[in-house]
Amino acid sequence: MLSWFSNWWRRRRDLRRRAIFRYWDGRAFRAADPLAVYRKLATHSRFDWERHPKEIDAGDAEATETTLAAVREVFRVTPFDTLKRTGLTEAETLTLLIDFVGYLGLLKKSIRLPPISRRPTVPASSPTTNEPTTSATSDSGSTSPELKADTVAESVSAS
Secondary structure (H helix, E strand, C coil), X not given: CHHHHHHHXXXXXXXXXCCCEEEECCCCEEEECHHHHHHHHHCCCCCCCCCHHHHHHCCCHHHHHHXXXXXXXXXXXXXXXXXXXXXXXXXXXXXXXXXXXXXXXXXXXXXXXXXXXXXXXXXXXXXXXXXXXXXXXXXXXXCCCCCCHHHHHXXXXXX
């Protein structure tokens, strides 16, 4: 019994460290990569982050159906089955989306990316010169990429 609890606690702690979203699917807990889930929702053929949540708040039934279908597809959850007592109710399905958006907000606040060095680049075609083709102070994105945590986090939470 003690080893089961120890293993359960270790798995749970590891999921938190790795920024993996955990959710209940109506039968069991599942884990998902939050960026992959976000990308699937953002590129969904029918669901629109900007439009559908606002329309649900206004009571639009079509927006509710579209959102429910998208969340069920992306998170691989099923509608509630009264006979088997499995799956998620419509309210639980919408709550799953709300919880996911909240998780993205927390992830945005806690993400820490290491700085990328801004060393100048030397072209491979001219080995005779030791001078870089781009100055060290150049801000050209093609020669000295700079990734900022805020930019990544903003794209994650653009909901």
